[in-house]
Amino acid sequence: MFEVSLLVTALMFGGSVLYAFGFAAFLFTALPAETAGPLIRRAFPHFYLFVLGTAAVAAATAFSTDQISGGILLAIAATTLFARQVLMPAINTATDQGAKSRFKLLHTISVLVTLAHIGAAAYVLLRLSNV
Incomplete structure (x- = not known):
């Protein structure tokens, strides 16, 4: 289970970095704001589901190896749910x-x-890489 947690956390970290610093930034430089804005708006629910799903799986598999990492990943999942449903x-x-x-x-x-x-996912990756 440790390996699954490490890989899924890495997937979440990489996907989040790519989305935040690659995809979103690219859209606003490649497209006019009136086109990029609605496209980002349609993409965000999927991004949040990706983070929610990967954080939940990573949390579930991390608890057996490292309860602190599992708790951090669970907090990521919970705050992602808030971001998707409320924010x-x-x-x-x-x-x-x-x-x-x-x-x-x-x-x-x-x-x-x-x-x-x-940042939290990076911290978890470092913790899990030292287990």
Whole structure:
């Protein structure tokens, strides 16, 4: 189970980094904002499901080897569920209503959550690589 946890955590880490720093950034440089925005909006639910699923599987398989890593991965899954079900709809509502300051605040929170997930996953990878 240790190997599964390590590999799934690595998949989550790599996928999150690629999405946050590759895909999203690329879209906004390659497409006009009025095209990139709706495309990102459609992609985010899938991204969150990816993070939620990989974090849950990694957590379930990590607990037998390292309870701290399992707990961190479980926290990633829980906060991803919050981001997908609460934060993302609030961001979309703010966008639809033209509430720019609310959008900026909520978007900043979502970016910080994603960066925290990436940092936490990196920490777990380092912990698991030393087991």
